[in-house]
Amino acid sequence: MNYFKQDLASLHADLVAKKLSAKELTQATFDNIKATDPKIDAFLALNEDAALDQAAKVDAAGIKEDQPLAGIPVAIKDNIVTKDLTTTAASKILTNFNPIYDATVTTKLADAQMITVGKTNMDEFAMGGSTETSAFKQTKNAWDQTKVPGGSSGGSAAAVASGQVVAALGTDTGGSIRQPAAFNGVVGMKPTYGRVSRWGLIAFGSSLDQIGPLTRGVKDNATILSTIAGHDEHDLTSSTQAVPDFAKDLNDATSVKGLRIGLPKEFLAEGVDEDVKNAILAAADTYRKLGATVDEVSLPHNKYGVAAYYIIASSEASSNLQRFDGIRYGYRAQDVKNLEDVYVKSRSEGFGDEVKRRIMLGTFSLSAGFYDAYFLKAAKVRTVIINDFKAVLKDHDFIMGPVAPTPAFDLGAEIKDPITMYMNDILTIPVNLAGLPGLSLPAGFSNNLPVGMQLIGRPFDESTLYKAGYAFEQSTDFHLQVPTLGGQN
Amino acid sequence: MANRINRDQVQHVASLAKLEFTDAQLDAFTPQLDDIIGLFETLSEVDTDGVEATNNVSDQLNVMREDVADNWGQSQALLKNAPDAARGFIKVPAIIDESEDN
Numbered sequence: 228m229n230y231f232k233q234d235l236a237s238l239h240a241d242l243v244a245k246k247l248s249a250k251e252l253t254q255a256t257f258d259n260i261k262a263t264d265p266k267i268d269a270f271l272a273l274n275e276d277a278a279l280d281q282a283a284k285v286d287a288a289g290i291k292e293d294q295p296l297a298g299i300p301v302a303i304k305d306n307i308v309t310k311d312l313t314t315t316a317a318s319k320i321l322t323n324f325n326p327i328y329d330a331t332v333t334t335k336l337a338d339a340q341m342i343t344v345g346k347t348n349m350d351e352f353a354m355g356g357s358t359e360t361s362a363f364k365q366t367k368n369a370w371d372q373t374k375v376p377g378g379s380s381g382g383s384a385a386a387v388a389s390g391q392v393v394a395a396l397g398t399d400t401g402g403s404i405r406q407p408a409a410f411n412g413v414v415g416m417k418p419t420y421g422r423v424s425r426w427g428l429i430a431f432g433s434s435l436d437q438i439g440p441l442t443r444g445v446k447d448n449a450t451i452l453s454t455i456a457g458h459d460e461h462d463l464t465s466s467t468q469a470v471p472d473f474a475k476d477l478n479d480a481t482s483v484k485g486l487r488i489g490l491p492k493e494f495l496a497e498g499v500d501e502d503v504k505n506a507i508l509a510a511a512d513t514y515r516k517l518g519a520t521v522d523e524v525s526l527p528h529n530k531y532g533v534a535a536y537y538i539i540a541s542s543e544a545s546s547n548l549q550r551f552d553g554i555r556y557g558y559r560a561q562d563v564k565n566l567e568d569v570y571v572k573s574r575s576e577g578f579g580d581e582v583k584r585r586i587m588l589g590t591f592s593l594s595a596g597f598y599d600a601y602f603l604k605a606a607k608v609r610t611v612i613i614n615d616f617k618a619v620l621k622d623h624d625f626i627m628g629p630v631a632p633t634p635a636f637d638l639g640a641e642i643k644d645p646i647t648m649y650m651n652d653i654l655t656i657p658v659n660l661a662g663l664p665g666l667s668l669p670a671g672f673s674n675n676l677p678v679g680m681q682l683i684g685r686p687f688d689e690s691t692l693y694k695a696g697y698a699f700e701q702s703t704d705f706h707l708q709v710p711t712l713g714g715q716n
Numbered sequence: 717m718a719n720r721i722n723r724d725q726v727q728h729v730a731s732l733a734k735l736e737f738t739d740a741q742l743d744a745f746t747p748q749l750d751d752i753i754g755l756f757e758t759l760s761e762v763d764t765d766g767v768e769a770t771n772n773v774s775d776q777l778n779v780m781r782e783d784v785a786d787n788w789g790q791s792q793a794l795l796k797n798a799p800d801a802a803r804g805f806i807k808v809p810a811i812i813d814e815s816e817d818n
Contacts, residue, residue, distance in 0.1 A: 327794060534758050557797075584745070594729065
């Protein structure tokens with residue numbers, strides 16, 4: 228089976244009514260993944276035996292009406308640790324790494340009795356925007372297998388878009404949930420910084436990283452976020468703010484009536500594809516028809532986000548990735564004479580080029596003589612960017628715009644040109660710098676490729692984004708369109 | 717090329733980062749890093765006089781907890797991921813360079 232006509236609620240109803248067992252559902256999911264993954268290459272590892280065992284246990288215990296996720300398969304991005312299930316962050320340096328504990332998010336999904344079916348491909352250590360820096364395989368876009376799936380959560384986005392799973396977890400440091408969601412025509416949420424625990428997330432940029440859900444619809448996304456969010460004593464950046472039941476109030480397409488929406492002129496500026504621009508302008512009209520007002524606003528320092536981000540994220544990465552030293556776990560180079568050799572050769576052989584580039588940029592930006600001019604300057608520009616958002620969100624309920632300047636590009640087209648690849652993140656990066664929630668959802672098509680819209684909210688106000696996303700979904704049919712995978716559907 | 721970073725500096729940064737590059741890799745990396753640092757330098761256009769740096773956007777400050785041992789006694793499980801282990805310890809090559817021994 229695929230999930231093109233199913234959502235969490237309909238699967239749950241079938242499971243409660245015993246039209247379907249969790250084990251049948253899980254087996255059907257693996258059958259479908261095996262049939263479609265040769266085309267998509269979304270998965271790095273499958274968890275078949277353990278998943279089927281767990282599904283049988285869920286069936287034996289019985290699925291009750293107040294267990295909305297029980298027995299439903301989910302896929303996990305491979306930089307989130309899963310106990311006894313190989314976790315590589317798509318890096319050679321973590322080949323065969325088997326975590327001895329579960330991330331908080333996977334523990335929470337397991338507590339809700341979701342079934343982890345496998346680990347999804349990604350850019351190595353989440354560094355990239357096309358999933359092409361993975362050391363292991365190239366994931367393809369669900370809509371056109373000559374196009375990139377976006378990244379870094381390209382495997383999770385393609386798995387949901389191609390009907391392999393109904394939900395997946397991704398991570399977003401500079402757009403890595405929202406951009407692949409947009410490229411594959413699915414819904415992706417980058418929650419507020421602190422909303423979701425990162426305990427068990429292989430760290431990239433610690434002041435930026437968040438875990439969030441990818442799903443086909445807004446309501447499913449809201450259900451998963453409520454399940455994984457909340458304070459965790461293992462991650463002291465996780466917030467103690469109460470977690471609403473985000474899905475509960477999603478039943479009214481008119482809930483955006485009276486809301487004020489800001490549309491930054493910089494988000495439709497030069498470099499943004501004409502079809503993308505038109506999709507966003509049409510979406511603005513949809514919101515106006517639903518009773519919201521849409522004003523042109525300005526985020527004047529938006530264009531500096533990419534430079535500030537690549538200094539800050541690379542600096543944090545160069546520090547976080549020091550732990551990969553060939554000693555305690557992961558890859559160790561063989562031809563070594565002394566301990567220094569273990570470090571240098573293991574890292575040089577274990578990391579791919581993009582990861583090395585980031586480590587080098589970060590080490591440079593933090594090094595003696597350059598710290599003030601680069602790292603400190605970027606941290607100050609970050610404050611300026613945050614203040615731009617604060618000014619707009621003071622009198623607007625949320626901001627709307629595109630997710631990425633273009634739809635999915637050709638495989639191989641940008642991987643050799645780092646700056647072009649980095650500039651793809653120009654509309655998503657500022658949201659991470661400011662720690663705000665950002666929702667990506669389908670808003671149109673350009674030459675049969677999905678176009679995504681991004682909604683950006685106030686801190687911890689994911690509720691408004693989900694309401695606005697749901698209202699848009701009820702007024703459009705973009706989210707109902709599905710890709711054709713060689714006659715699978 | 718604007719030469720914001722040269723080959724020797726790239727070598728120096730690599731040694732700080734415990735990375736090594738072949739000559740061909742240095743030839744490819746040096747101009748790439750130079751271009752990216754050029755992008756970084758556009759930040760000088762932003763007036764940040766009197767602006768505080770932001771290093772953290774968390775709403776949690778100075779979170780304290782009791783220092784209690786938790787989830788311990790897993791050394792055998794941990795060692796399974798070590799590239800080399802013996803008698804309950806992680807094994808590493810000699811710290812002293814053997815080529816220096818006479």
